[in-house]
Amino acid sequence: MPFSTLCQLYLDDKKEHSKLITYETKKNRVDKWLLPYFEKCSIDSISAADIRKWQADLKNSVNANDQPLSPGYMQNLVTELSIIFNFAVRFYGLSINPCRVAGNTVGQKQKSLNFWTKEEFDRFIDTFKHSDPYYTAFLILYYCGLRIGEFEALIAADIDTKENTITISKTYHLINGEGVVTSPKTAKANRTIIIPLFLSECIQRYKGMIYGITPETRLFMASHSSYAGQLESHTKAAGVKRIRLHDIRHPYVKSMTKKLILFFQTM
Structure with a gap:
């Protein structure tokens, strides 16, 4: 199965079972950051090494304001990709989620509570x-x-x-x-x-x-x-x-x- 087909199946499922804002957020991540890299690959050919190369590209990417992507946003993208592969494992017979093998090289969200007195x-x-x-x-x-x-x-x-x-x-x-x-x-x-x-x-x-x-x-x-x-x-x-x-x-x-x-x- 091509990765693009898997993404469409995944998004169709989310559209049925999620709020519209959640669906739109996921679709934006898929269209902008996942499909351009993996679109033509078959899902069983994507390796952990491919995932790590993609993560390296994320760390060199910029947002709409020409600023580097934040660790928190990159973590969201890595998590989204892993969820898509879990979807394939659960419903379409993929043997293993390559994201689990690749791990996360982009960093974690910084959870700090900032407020005014x-x-x-x-x-x-x-x-x-x-x-x-x-x-x-x-x-x-x-x-x-x-x-x-x-x-x-x-x-x-x-x-x-x-x-x-x-x-x-x-x-x-x-x-x-x-x-x-x-x-x-x-x-x-x-x-x-x-x-x-x-x-x-x-x-x-x-x-x-x-x-x-x-x-x-x-x-x-x-x-x-x-x-x-x-x-x-x-x-x-x-x-x-x-x-x-x-x-x-x-x-x-x-x-x-x-x-x-x-x-x-x-x-």
Whole structure:
């Protein structure tokens, strides 16, 4: 079986059994980094040595910004290729996964938790005018621990400013240029959280500025790149260390983890 045929069978299977965003991510990896190298090879002819040569090529490759691929991204590609060969072993009679023999020569993801202290966030948020929609947006991201897709999917009905709660039941993705709302990342991601009174009042004021608002109105319509751009420029203005958009939620997550630990210790 040609490797290209195996990839198509694998992607067809993932399309049936995975979320669309997961399928699109896998298809992008296959089309850009796997097929150009292995497309015409038969799957039983690809050796561990071939895999190691491919990994060496990855280490000399660059991304769309002409930057070297990160170890984390290369590890994702190596893992994806190994999953495809496991698929062939399980369903199409391949005797061995050559990736298991080749091992991983590209490095591992660096798992570091980067976040702002409360003082750093205060310096950052003080660079916004209170009437700026991004002021409300970053307050929600910091104090509620939402992933950016969960935040972008919020509609007016999700926020109860009388009970001071936000309900997270969906996430927003941009797939092939089209906005798509799906269920959250995991089943546990469905949740209702209590928000501080000052944030509830801030959101209520923000809702009042949206013309023709209905319960189904998406509250924050800016693009992902717009939030990232605002984060970058206001980080510089505040003179605090750079973090990723995703990292804003880490203090909330750490705080909730500590509360859970204390709760179980008292049981």
